[in-house]
Amino acid sequence: MAPKREQKKRLGKKHRSATTRPKQGKAPRTGAQIAGVAPKKRKEISAKSTAKKAAARTPKKSPEFEHKVTLQQNEEDRYIVGRPKKFRLGGAGSSHAEREQRELEKVADEIALAANAGRTPDRLPLVAICGRPNVGKSTLFNRLTGTRRSIVGDEPGITRDRIYGEVEWAGRNVRLVDTGGVVPDDEALIPSEIFRQAKVGLEEADAIIMVIDGRTEITSPDIELARLLQRGGKPLFLAVNKMDTAQLEAGAENFRTLGFKEVMPISAEHNSNIGDLLDAVWAALPPEFVAEEPEENQEGEDDEFDEDSYGPQSLPGAQEPDEDDEEAPRERKLRSHGEHVLRETKVAIIGRPNVGKSTLLNALTGTERAIVSPIAGTTRDAVDEVVERDGHSFRFIDTAGIRRKGKTTEMAEKLSVIMSRKHLEDADVALLIIDATEGVTALDANIGGYAHESGRSVIILVNKWDAVTKVGPDGLTLYDGKPPADRKAYEEQVRHALKYLDYAPLIFISALEELNVEEVFKKTQLVARERRKRISTGNMNRFLDSVDFQRASVPMNKRVKIYYMTQAAVAPPTFVLFTDRDVKLHFSYERFLANEVRDAFKFIGSPIWFKVKARNKKKKEKE
Numbered sequence: 001m002a003p004k005r006e007q008k009k010r011l012g013k014k015h016r017s018a019t020t021r022p023k024q025g026k027a028p029r030t031g032a033q034i035a036g037v038a039p040k041k042r043k044e045i046s047a048k049s050t051a052k053k054a055a056a057r058t059p060k061k062s063p064e065f066e067h068k069v070t071l072q073q074n075e076e077d078r079y080i081v082g083r084p085k086k087f088r089l090g091g092a093g094s095s096h097a098e099r100e101q102r103e104l105e106k107v108a109d110e111i112a113l114a115a116n117a118g119r120t121p122d123r124l125p126l127v128a129i130c131g132r133p134n135v136g137k138s139t140l141f142n143r144l145t146g147t148r149r150s151i152v153g154d155e156p157g158i159t160r161d162r163i164y165g166e167v168e169w170a171g172r173n174v175r176l177v178d179t180g181g182v183v184p185d186d187e188a189l190i191p192s193e194i195f196r197q198a199k200v201g202l203e204e205a206d207a208i209i210m211v212i213d214g215r216t217e218i219t220s221p222d223i224e225l226a227r228l229l230q231r232g233g234k235p236l237f238l239a240v241n242k243m244d245t246a247q248l249e250a251g252a253e254n255f256r257t258l259g260f261k262e263v264m265p266i267s268a269e270h271n272s273n274i275g276d277l278l279d280a281v282w283a284a285l286p287p288e289f290v291a292e293e294p295e296e297n298q299e300g301e302d303d304e305f306d307e308d309s310y311g312p313q314s315l316p317g318a319q320e321p322d323e324d325d326e327e328a329p330r331e332r333k334l335r336s337h338g339e340h341v342l343r344e345t346k347v348a349i350i351g352r353p354n355v356g357k358s359t360l361l362n363a364l365t366g367t368e369r370a371i372v373s374p375i376a377g378t379t380r381d382a383v384d385e386v387v388e389r390d391g392h393s394f395r396f397i398d399t400a401g402i403r404r405k406g407k408t409t410e411m412a413e414k415l416s417v418i419m420s421r422k423h424l425e426d427a428d429v430a431l432l433i434i435d436a437t438e439g440v441t442a443l444d445a446n447i448g449g450y451a452h453e454s455g456r457s458v459i460i461l462v463n464k465w466d467a468v469t470k471v472g473p474d475g476l477t478l479y480d481g482k483p484p485a486d487r488k489a490y491e492e493q494v495r496h497a498l499k500y501l502d503y504a505p506l507i508f509i510s511a512l513e514e515l516n517v518e519e520v521f522k523k524t525q526l527v528a529r530e531r532r533k534r535i536s537t538g539n540m541n542r543f544l545d546s547v548d549f550q551r552a553s554v555p556m557n558k559r560v561k562i563y564y565m566t567q568a569a570v571a572p573p574t575f576v577l578f579t580d581r582d583v584k585l586h587f588s589y590e591r592f593l594a595n596e597v598r599d600a601f602k603f604i605g606s607p608i609w610f611k612v613k614a615r616n617k618k619k620k621e622k623e
């Protein structure tokens with residue numbers, strides 16, 4: 001990261017507009033804004049202000065389509081989405097146009113879906129730069145990130161892949177993705193590759209900058225790309241590039257016909273109006289990125305508890321740095337300047353000998369869509385295998401270790417525990433394998449216990465399912481004459497034996513016959529995302545208001561009053577409870593609360609950790 005001053009100089013501040021200037025230093029006080037208001041009223045206000053913000057981000061109605069803003073109760077978080085009506089592109093009727101139409105609608109629907117998908121606000125906000133070839137995307141990207149990674153050239157389609165970088169602006173960091181461009185096969189039609197690229201980058205993006213060449217006329221690919229983006233319901237900005245002089249800048253208004261609310265003339269090459277563009281983008285980012293920003297000078301501020309002051313700003317210690325966030329250093333590393341990164345999930349395959357670990361690894365790395373590359377692991381002689389699929393990387397930890405065989409049974413068993421624990425250290429997600437032909441043994445339970453305590457996300461895989469379900473010639477019994485296993489009853493048994501892993505998804509697989517292996521990838525990606533989910537303090541306290549603690553079966557003297565709670569860390573999600581007493585939470589109270597949190601926010605596959613802080617602890621320490 002370039003020093004702050006140097007970066008400011010690079011980005012310039014020509015033509016800075018007062019309306020888009022951010023409030024330096026302080027984040028908008030989403031939680032505290034509603035302080036001092038009675039709890040009932042507080043809920044209403046917060047819902048209204050969220051809806052207002054979302055409405056501001058939704059493109060205006062246009063004759064072709066219409067956005068209806070609806071407050072959706074997403075399964076993972078509450079989110080506002082724009083629901084576009086179907087529209088038809090001009091020229092429909094011929095079969096080619098219809099095909100094109102269908103393809104566009106499919107992609108647009110996917111983008112709309114992605115906009116509604118679960119968010120992981122523990123990451124930096126991601127801003128995508130897209131546009132047709134040669135409009136200056138790479139020049140803008142390089143201007144913002146200060147790197148030369150994105151190649152600039154006169155030939156259209158020179159950026160062949162997505163490139164990620166980071167920019168610091170007004171004291172905050174934003175991640176950028178240059179979605180790239182590809183030579184169109186046919187200038188008259190939108191090259192489908194642009195859509196493919198755009199789609200991948202946009203799925204993750206929190207805001208989008210579409211770049212257009214202000215020195216050329218609007219082309220039909222521009223129009224169609226604009227329409228496609230507008231269907232996604234994300235904050236959109238049109239950067240009219242190559243406006244190198246004030247005279248040219250006036251012409252940017254002509255591009256309003258594309259239907260963008262925010263149209264900004266810029267010159268990426270001459271560094272003009274770039275600061276304004278960033279200000280506007282930053283102001284439009286979803287609230288969770290703003291709400292979670294640590295407040296400066298918080299240490300030592302007023303320690304008095306005020307019943308009506310919700311939110312991080314009034315919460316002594318609530319926004320302390322994430323000491324427990326073990327993911328943070330690696331995440332930061334991944335976000336280094338201009339680095340071309342894919343999101344990566346580290347996966348440990350764990351289990352006792354002979355359950356099918358190496359067979360599963362072979363099945364996972366051998367799938368048709370997997371691109372596998374062996375990479376040196378974190379320990380000296382370890383080799384990790386990285387599988388890239390659908391834009392996501394799965395790093396299987398120490399595959400040499402998984403394939404290593406023990407000598408005697410006893411030794412192999414001991415080794416399996418040691419290896420499992422070692423693999424857990426480096427992992428995000430653990431795949432705990434159970435042998436269906438044997439059920440959960442004491443050793444399985446032992447290894448599962450380590451997985452639970454490690455704070456990693458866990459997926460239970462009941463392997464060799466083929467061996468207990470494939471019936472023989474009579475069509476009724478297995479080859480050995482036994483009755484085939486009943487899935488529901490089997491799951492109950494496993495759940496009973498591994499009670500503490502009740503949050504872990506369970507999949508029946510056959511590594512040998514590659515049954516349900518696809519599902520393993522899907523679930524791994526899901527739980528990896530869930531463990532990094534962050535709930536805003538405002539939402540957390542609304543949740544707390546709704547919990548009926550009377551239902552917790554905990555002795556009266558073990559109950560503590562929780563004034564408020566906040567998520568202090570991700571991976572695993574860790575909550576700090578501000579209580580009336582500095583005592584360890586009673587086991588059943590903790591379990592009750594974890595279940596309530598899970599009901600509200602899911603956190604599929606991840607354990608939930610709690611920390612207790614007595615509200616006056618700091619004060620006592622000072623005295």
Ligand SMILES: Nc1nc2c(ncn2[C@@H]2O[C@H](COP(=O)(O)OP(=O)(O)OP(=O)(O)O)[C@@H](O)[C@H]2O)c(=O)[nH]1
Nearest residue numbers: 133134135136137138139153157158159181268269
């Ligand atoms: N005059 C002027 N030219 C610019 C400006 N920004 C970019 N260019 C030029 O436009 C051309 C294309 O720029 P790139 O940044 O490579 O465009 P791109 O959109 O990334 O292109 P693809 O890689 O094809 O997608 C280069 O010759 C740049 O020098 C600008 O602000 N003013």
Ligand SMILES: Nc1nc2c(ncn2[C@@H]2O[C@H](COP(=O)(O)OP(=O)(O)OP(=O)(O)O)[C@@H](O)[C@H]2O)c(=O)[nH]1
Nearest residue numbers: 352353354355356357358359405464467510511512
């Ligand atoms: N029927 C059936 N057999 C399987 C399946 N998966 C693995 N096996 C068999 O189970 C045995 C053990 O498989 P491995 O993959 O070597 O097991 P492992 O867990 O790596 O064993 P260790 O290296 O000793 O820890 C082999 O004979 C496999 O063919 C399955 O899905 N179905």
